[in-house]
Amino acid sequence: MKARDEVDERLLVEAAQKDPSRFADLYEHNFDRIYAFIARRVRDRYEAQDLTSEVFHQALANIKRYTYRGVPFSAWLFRIASNAIVDRSRRVNRERDVLMQQDPEDIQLQDSENHARLFQTVNGLPPDQRRVIELRFAEQKSIREIAEEMNRTEGAIKQLQFRALQNLRARMGETNG
Amino acid sequence: MAKRNLNQQLNDALEEILANPNAFPSSVDTELSSLLSIAADLRHLPTQEFRERLKANLLRAAKSSIQKGEEIMTTAVQQKVIVQPYLSVKNAAAAIDFYKNAFGAEEIFRLDEPDGRIGHAQLRIGDAEIMLADEYPEYGIVGPQTLGGSGVTLHLEVENADAFVNRAAAAGAKIVRPVKDEFYGERSGRIQDPFGHNWTVSQPIEQLSEEEVQRRYDEMLKESPHPPKKVNPIRKGFHTVTPYLIVDRAEDLIDFVKAAFNAVEIFRSSGSAGGIHCEVEIGTSRVMIGGSATMPVETTHSTMYLYVEDVDALYSQAVKAGGTSMQEPTDQPYGDRNAHIKDPFGNSWYIASHVEDVEP
Numbered sequence: 001m002k003a004r005d006e007v008d009e010r011l012l013v014e015a016a017q018k019d020p021s022r023f024a025d026l027y028e029h030n031f032d033r034i035y036a037f038i039a040r041r042v043r044d045r046y047e048a049q050d051l052t053s054e055v056f057h058q059a060l061a062n063i064k065r066y067t068y069r070g071v072p073f074s075a076w077l078f079r080i081a082s083n084a085i086v087d088r089s090r091r092v093n094r095e096r097d098v099l100m101q102q103d104p105e106d107i108q109l110q111d112s113e114n115h116a117r118l119f120q121t122v123n124g125l126p127p128d129q130r131r132v133i134e135l136r137f138a139e140q141k142s143i144r145e146i147a148e149e150m151n152r153t154e155g156a157i158k159q160l161q162f163r164a165l166q167n168l169r170a171r172m173g174e175t176n177g
Numbered sequence: 178m179a180k181r182n183l184n185q186q187l188n189d190a191l192e193e194i195l196a197n198p199n200a201f202p203s204s205v206d207t208e209l210s211s212l213l214s215i216a217a218d219l220r221h222l223p224t225q226e227f228r229e230r231l232k233a234n235l236l237r238a239a240k241s242s243i244q245k246g247e248e249i250m251t252t253a254v255q256q257k258v259i260v261q262p263y264l265s266v267k268n269a270a271a272a273i274d275f276y277k278n279a280f281g282a283e284e285i286f287r288l289d290e291p292d293g294r295i296g297h298a299q300l301r302i303g304d305a306e307i308m309l310a311d312e313y314p315e316y317g318i319v320g321p322q323t324l325g326g327s328g329v330t331l332h333l334e335v336e337n338a339d340a341f342v343n344r345a346a347a348a349g350a351k352i353v354r355p356v357k358d359e360f361y362g363e364r365s366g367r368i369q370d371p372f373g374h375n376w377t378v379s380q381p382i383e384q385l386s387e388e389e390v391q392r393r394y395d396e397m398l399k400e401s402p403h404p405p406k407k408v409n410p411i412r413k414g415f416h417t418v419t420p421y422l423i424v425d426r427a428e429d430l431i432d433f434v435k436a437a438f439n440a441v442e443i444f445r446s447s448g449s450a451g452g453i454h455c456e457v458e459i460g461t462s463r464v465m466i467g468g469s470a471t472m473p474v475e476t477t478h479s480t481m482y483l484y485v486e487d488v489d490a491l492y493s494q495a496v497k498a499g500g501t502s503m504q505e506p507t508d509q510p511y512g513d514r515n516a517h518i519k520d521p522f523g524n525s526w527y528i529a530s531h532v533e534d535v536e537p
Contacts, residue, residue, distance in 0.1 A: 020239035027232055032223070039221035049227050053234070060235055061242070118218050137219040140195060143188060158184045165187070165212040172215065 036115030279348035321373025436498035
């Protein structure tokens with residue numbers, strides 16, 4: 001399965017190298033892991049968005065120079081991301097790049113993969129649960145705000161939130177096992 | 178009720194986590210702790226809005242990079258290129274005068290040299306511009322007159338081909354192909370100027386698709402195929418003058434020239450009345466032999482002058498073959514060593530070698 005993923009990924013890379021508009025497929029394929037990798041290492045989601053955007057734009061601009069060396073395409077993206085984070089932290093004179101050196105690289109990457117899988121699992125939730133998770137975590141809205149937006153009671157939103165997390169735990173457990 | 182409590186507990190803990198990323202409530206139900214661990218990870222959940230916006234931005238960037246790439250390619254291909262004829266002519270000054278008279282050209286630049294040659298000139302003919310200069314054989318720059326022809330035809334598009342060609346012809350141009358309506362939608366003729374340059378003069382009369390032009394061309398070729406290729410009027414292997422010996426026993430003369438002069442028979446045909454025509458090659462020259470006993474002809478005596486490598490050897494050979502010696506090989510004051518024999522039919526053959534270049 002892994003080998004087939006790699007072959008497919010190579011095809012995606014070759015397609016994007018020939019026609020940059022095909023980069024969208026590579027983006028979809030890698031967005032979650034790169035975003036997760038970055039988000040864990042920066043102050044807030046605005047910075048995470050900024051850097052994620054920077055990483056993918058850099059990747060797009062340099063896609064023709066990318067050569068396959070037997071490691072997944074994401075390794076290249078992770079390297080761009082690491083550099084971008086380090087650059088950023090140096091620029092703003094913060095020392096969060098210490099974070100980068102705390103875990104060995106493979107653990108960092110595994111961690112990002114797990115997050116990415118979690119994010120993708122969110123997409124598979126029933127629509128109401130998914131909406132609550134997105135509003136609550138991605139958009140960081142309060143229960144009251146969400147209740148208003150979804151035209152439900154706060155209790156109903158709390159319940160959806162609870163069920164959604166249970167669901168995610170169950171689904172993550174399935175895929176882990 | 179227990180569930181409600183769990184809902185509330187979970188939410189309280191979530192509020193803490195969301196407010197302070199480093200917080201991780203410890204005093205919670207074990208059932209909740211695994212949910213909270215997932216919730217902690219969900220703090221990094223990207224918004225759909227951002228995911229879509231970034232994708233749209235990337236697509237836009239990709240598109241613009243493609244367009245930029247295309248622009249670069251198109252600029253490379255479509256860089257402005259102008260082809261301008263540069264004519265070499267013998268006597269550029271006269272040519273300029275001719276082009277003024279014949280084509281209504283306007284002189285816009287002229288670079289004179291002390292020796293009278295024109296090093297460079299530019300003329301405007303309507304909207305077109307040509308350059309020309311005198312011949313500079315020392316630099317290998319020569320015109321059609323010196324070259325004996327030109328491989329290039331200059332194509333002029335004009336408003337009135339007839340008037341243009343008539344004027345050019347009146348000024349001294351040679352009409353090579355008169356002006357007429359052509360299948361490709363132009364009224365066109367071909368002229369050669371007195372300096373050897375070829376011009377087609379064309380006037381568009383129809384707007385035609387490529388397919389229509391091809392269709393008409395196919396049609397035309399069906400009706401009248403190309404004329405046979407022009408043949409060289411001098412047959413291959415022959416020169417302008419070829420000796421033709423007519424005797425009453427051609428076969429015997431053929432045998433004699435083979436034996437006497439190593440002639441090689443190239444061609445022989447016998448007519449129904451018994452007449453013979455034969456062509457033989459002697460060294461680098463051809464000789465025709467004709468006539469026959471059955472078809473009596475008036476024998477004409479001719480004289481041949483052969484240049485060969487070894488006069489003495491061929492002289493002996495010819496005599497041995499039946500020739501009558503009229504003069505043994507002798508050095509002549511005009512630089513040839515020659516001998517003279519007569520064949521059995523009365524023709525004279527001088528056999529010679531050029532041995533010395535002598536001032537005339």
